[in-house]
Amino acid sequence: MSREAMEMPPKGGFSFDLCKRNDMLVKKGLKEPSFLKTGTTIVGLIFKDGVILGADTRATEGPIVADKNCEKIHYMAPNIYCCGAGTAADTEAVTDMVSSQLKLHRYHTGRESRVVTALSLLKSHLFSYQGHVSAALVLGGVDVTGPHLHTIYPHGSTDTLPFATMGSGSLAAMAVFESKYREGLTRDEGVKIVSEAICSGIFNDLGSGSNVDICVITQGEKEYLRNHMLPNPRTYISEKGYTFSKKTEVLRTKITPLTEMVEVIEGGDAMEE
Amino acid sequence: MNSVDSKPATSSLIGSEADSQRTLYPYVTGTSVVGIKYKDGILLAADMGGSYGSTLRYKSVERLKPVGKHSLIGGSGEISDFQEIMRYLDDLILSDNMWDDGNSLGPKEVHNYLTRIMYNRRNKFNPLWNSLVLGGVKNGQKYLGTVNMIGVHYEDNHVATGFGNHLARPLLRDEWHENLTFEEGVILLEKCMRVLLYRDRSAVNKLQIAKITEEGVTISPPYALKTFWNFSAFENPTLGAEGSW
Numbered sequence: 001m002s003r004e005a006m007e008m009p010p011k012g013g014f015s016f017d018l019c020k021r022n023d024m025l026v027k028k029g030l031k032e033p034s035f036l037k038t039g040t041t042i043v044g045l046i047f048k049d050g051v052i053l054g055a056d057t058r059a060t061e062g063p064i065v066a067d068k069n070c071e072k073i074h075y076m077a078p079n080i081y082c083c084g085a086g087t088a089a090d091t092e093a094v095t096d097m098v099s100s101q102l103k104l105h106r107y108h109t110g111r112e113s114r115v116v117t118a119l120s121l122l123k124s125h126l127f128s129y130q131g132h133v134s135a136a137l138v139l140g141g142v143d144v145t146g147p148h149l150h151t152i153y154p155h156g157s158t159d160t161l162p163f164a165t166m167g168s169g170s171l172a173a174m175a176v177f178e179s180k181y182r183e184g185l186t187r188d189e190g191v192k193i194v195s196e197a198i199c200s201g202i203f204n205d206l207g208s209g210s211n212v213d214i215c216v217i218t219q220g221e222k223e224y225l226r227n228h229m230l231p232n233p234r235t236y237i238s239e240k241g242y243t244f245s246k247k248t249e250v251l252r253t254k255i256t257p258l259t260e261m262v263e264v265i266e267g268g269d270a271m272e273e
Numbered sequence: 274m275n276s277v278d279s280k281p282a283t284s285s286l287i288g289s290e291a292d293s294q295r296t297l298y299p300y301v302t303g304t305s306v307v308g309i310k311y312k313d314g315i316l317l318a319a320d321m322g323g324s325y326g327s328t329l330r331y332k333s334v335e336r337l338k339p340v341g342k343h344s345l346i347g348g349s350g351e352i353s354d355f356q357e358i359m360r361y362l363d364d365l366i367l368s369d370n371m372w373d374d375g376n377s378l379g380p381k382e383v384h385n386y387l388t389r390i391m392y393n394r395r396n397k398f399n400p401l402w403n404s405l406v407l408g409g410v411k412n413g414q415k416y417l418g419t420v421n422m423i424g425v426h427y428e429d430n431h432v433a434t435g436f437g438n439h440l441a442r443p444l445l446r447d448e449w450h451e452n453l454t455f456e457e458g459v460i461l462l463e464k465c466m467r468v469l470l471y472r473d474r475s476a477v478n479k480l481q482i483a484k485i486t487e488e489g490v491t492i493s494p495p496y497a498l499k500t501f502w503n504f505s506a507f508e509n510p511t512l513g514a515e516g517s518w
Contacts, residue, residue: 046506146512171439171472178468179444182384183504196447204443 041169041201041208042072042083044138045181046066046162047190050147050218051140052193054133055083056169056202057227058209065209071226073215077102077113079222080141081215082122085167086154087134094135098122115141115148119158127156136166140216169201169208176200187216295399297352301325303336304475306347307465308406309449310415310430311458314486315408317347318462320470321495322477327478337483339490341366344380344409345483346387349434350422351402358401361390370402379418380409382425392424404434410487432467436473441465455484467498 039060044053059067074082074095080102084091098121102113118139126133137152151164163181164175176197185193191214201208212229215222244250306319318511323331334406336355337347340362348355365386369378380384384407394400404421418428431445444465453461459482478500 132443160506160510162504171436172443174472175440175443175465175468176447178471183506200443200447204446 018120039205039207040072040166041165041173041198041205042085042138042167043141043165043173043177043194043197043201044083044149044151044163045177045185045190045194046140046147046149047185047187048186050142050216051149052079052187052190052194053083053138053140054198054217055213056198056208057211057213058202059088059209060207061213063105068210069227071213072244073213073224075099076118076139077106077141079143079217079220080113080115080118080139081217081222081224082118082140083138083140083166084097085136090135091137094122094125094133095137098125112143113141114143114145115139115150119150119152122152123156123158126152126154131155138164138166140215140217142219165197165201167201167208169205172200173197187218191216191225191228199229199231275351296351296354296402299354299402301352302402302475303334303349303352303355303436305402305433305441306349306406307433307437307441307445307462307469308347308408308419308431309419309445309453309458309462310408310417311453311455313455314410314415314484315345315417316455316458316462317345317406317408317483318466318480319347319349320466320477320480322475322479323352324405329475332477332479333495335481335492337481337492339483339485339492340383340407340409341369342377342489343411343485344378344383344407345485345490346383347406347408347434347483348432349404354401354403355405358387358403358405361445362387370415379411379414380407380418381411383407383409383430384416384418384420388420388424388426391420391422391426395409395423403446406432406434409485413487436469436476437465440468440472456498457467463498467500470498470500 040056042055044051053073055072055182057069057072058065059070072083074084074091076082076095076099082095084095098118101121102118105117106113122137122139126135134154136154138151149161149164151159151161151166153157163177165177175191179224180193180196194214195212198212202210210232211227214225214228216225281412301323303323304320308315308317308318310482317337317434319336321332321334321336323334324499336349337345338359340346343446346362348358362383366378387405389403400422404419404480406419408417417430417432418426419432420426431442432448433441445461448461462482466480470478478497479495480498481493481495483490
């Protein structure tokens, strides 16, 4: 701490100062804290009028499912969304950070954000951290230059593709894409193929599971279909209800029905946070 | 039990040297094999590539072979170990024929024999570095099983080795059903092989499809799959994103 008082901290890039001390601690027997990985299937594809992104909803912590219904499709800009695989904290933090940078940029330029802007901001951030920020992203959006789909790897390299998959379930999903993708798909065909690819990841990969989230982005509008498909419903709730043992004398019966939660979305973006 | 028991004697000769040579890593390898059951029997598909590390050295390796009257084997992994397994199987079938008792080994028996070999070699830390697919029909009963180098074995309606597990099995789980016709089976296998060709770096566009039914074995001559590379996005991928790739 006293070092910082004397000199300016280095600007940007990864500070390797604590690595030697961490290695020494591990050698002495310290167990490094495990992190929440998303072990995921995320996909994107370009169709006739725009981009469709898809993701599963399982977050794993080693062999345990930590969150059965997490959100992996992150908001970047009104016309750009980003799916994230890898360490959940990294994908959240990096997409939030670039999202706020894009907002400031929009105020500055007075124009709609472009997908390449998000791409460049993300890749330069990830590259400067040399792969230690473990975020593998599928970035998609529609701007004035048209629909775009990119994949970004943790080390900072990017690809521009008509269809892409990332995460542990990427091979299962890519098998579906390679056999079914064609150019000029309509919206419904595209959503169907994306759902099939995510389901392929959910049922064939152990790191992916639960539900399918979809986001359809076209020129000027977007549809966030949260839990578009629920192929893993709970089916084991006993219908018989609870019965007391025969010796119990029933003194009074009072039935309280459970009220249903109703979501009120007042226009605007519900997930714009 | 029968003369088959004496076969391991030859393999123990190989493993008996004190400073035994063991398979530590594979050298020339074959990539995935995919197999499915269909209405009349079993269909297997494998390409004809033998890779030497990251070089595609041999492009005419036959990885699908008939075994006796009722079975078909497909091997991925180390090619020399696959050839050794074929020698063992040839000896097995020979002794079976010499009994001349009207009985012949069916696919279930051959699969069990292979499992014992693979597992025993693994226990001696000298594995045969292969993942095998064994399919066949005997007395109307279809059988499709797989064994790998550590002795894990199971049977199923569709199996795959290597990369096929990740790329082909999701497709098969979705689209396989009972009583596929021969044409449907071939289309399904070709779909899997095409995806493998696109996404497996050690795949070669020269494949064989083998069929086994009650009547016998047919292994097709080698042919190539049609691939599609003309997506407009591939022609000018960074149209909107100059500078990236």
